[in-house]
Amino acid sequence: MSIKIGMIGAGGIAQNHVKALARIENARIATVFDINPEQAAKVANATGATIATSAERLLDDKEIDAVLICSPQFARGQLEEIAAGNNLHLLVEKPLGLNMEDVTRKGRAIRESGVINSTGYCLRYLDTVQMAKQYLHGKQVHLVQVHRFGTRHPAKWWNQLDLSGGFLVDAVTHQVDLVRYLVSEFNEVYANFGRNTILQESPDSTIYDGGALSFTLANGAVGTLTESCVSPYYNGSEIKIFGPDFYLSLRANGTQITIIDNDQNITKITKMDAYYEQDKSFVEAIVSGDSTHVLSNYEDASKTLVVTLAANQSFIERKSMSLIETTYG
Ligand SMILES: NC(=O)c1ccc[n+]([C@@H]2O[C@H](COP(=O)([O-])OP(=O)(O)OC[C@H]3O[C@@H](n4cnc5c(N)ncnc54)[C@H](O)[C@@H]3O)[C@@H](O)[C@H]2O)c1
Missing domain, CATH: 3.30.360.10 (Dihydrodipicolinate Reductase; domain 2)
Known part of the structure; x- marks a missing residue:
């Protein structure tokens, strides 16, 4: 089973995920979105991913299994809730946000959806x-x-x-x-x-x-x-x-x-x-349906925030x- 991943935000930390995922056989970045087209193009060139025209369109893509949210903490809007609502497994970069009410609401949506969720506490x-x-x-x-x-x-x-x-x-x-x-x-x-x-x-x-x-x-x-x-x-x-x-x-x-x-x-x-180990455990959890080896899920990471x-x-x-x-x- 090969896991197809969408990536939102293609700046500094995204490059670490690109390198890590390149070493993980049963996963690949299938589509990427960044508000800066040059950044999206860098990831697309390195991985063969298609470039999505918006984050919302990327999250609507029926071909992907999971999403990595690598945009900065101020710029995530309702991405996590939309992803969870679309049954996409998600890895969200730390810190989860800047406002506990938002993060708590998102955490609830993620938990209720039952998707595998991980965070960037690598x-x-x-x-x-x-x-x-x-x-x-x-x-x-x-x-x-x-x-x-x-x-x-x-x-x-x-x-x-x-x-x-x-x-x-x-x-x-x-x-x-x-x-x-x-x-x-x-x-x-x-x-x-x-x-x-x-x-x-x-x-x-x-x-x-x-x-x-x-x-x-x-x-x-x-x-x-x-x-x-x-x-x-x-x-x-x-x-x-x-x-x-x-x-x-x-x-x-x-x-x-x-x-x-x-x-x-x-x-x-x-x-x-650490990035490779973190991404590998996320992919393995999606494949097996068992998130025991995901060491920092969304709810836990919210306690650090x-x-x-x-x-x-x-x-x-x-x-x-x-x-x-x-x-x-
Ligand atoms: N896990 C770690 O150790 C680690 C390390 C560095 C950064 N981070 C986290 O990763 C996130 C990004 O940090 P960075 O260093 O990559 O920042 P960066 O500025 O290098 O890159 C951010 C990218 O997001 C894009 N972007 C901004 N708003 C967007 C939006 N609304 N939709 C899509 N793309 C958007 C920018 O164009 C840019 O390409 C931050 O939350 C940061 O804390 C985690």
Whole structure:
């Protein structure tokens, strides 16, 4: 059985899916749409896909089995609901959106449709992250310390807070997601953000250039997260997890793990391609009808969005946000 996939949005992340799907025998990109015809043409040339004239027409195509939604989070309209209504399996890039009401409504439509659904939290698929997951099972954690530093995405939309959500919502979401996946759900978050450098470098941009969060987790642990998208001299990420009888660190977007305890001091670096593993598990789930190996579905990913949007809101309201009462649709 060969799975025919439609792709909406053919920019940076779409290229990773093109490469990943090229390695997956029983799947191919059959049709693509991008508001920029040149971007759509790039994918069409690389894959042999036809170019659809609109996202809606692509979703109406009876020949396709699934859709990859790779357009930015501000530009997805009702695509997910239409896809689910047309019984198309879907993989939606992270972050799922910028508004919890929309995302919750979409999540409900997806769940009720019964389609296979996956999201772009690809780091969960790394063997290093799975090693951390296995190691941390049943372990007591009291402190989590996270950082991620990097540079700005060149796209205009990314530099506008109302379109991207900023570095935390768009990119550091991967680290927030790993804390949820490996340690515990969040109970409470308090955030401060700054704009010192952005104001000078790029006054039209409305995103923050640095963020400092403190949080509590449902398991009783506490933590901090610092991030900056204006860090040309140091680029990297780390999640440090502390327990009474161990220390575990995941660096470089989860690709390097260190575990130290009484019996070991080991470091492992993975060579896995997270995008390939993620897309393979999506395709296999469609073929088998069994989504056990899809590690981040739409509903789960919406819980990561809740945390990052609450952090943004915490800064606006200058108060700590409780996530305990949050319902996820
Ligand atoms: N999973 C990951 O690790 C990862 C990495 C990078 C980006 N992303 C996510 O992927 C999404 C896209 O990011 P990107 O880096 O590819 O951005 P990009 O700016 O490089 O590409 C976005 C593409 O979407 C197109 N587009 C914009 N509006 C559209 C619309 N209404 N319909 C169809 N196409 C439209 C643009 O023309 C562009 O080609 C974002 O949500 C981003 O957060 C995920």
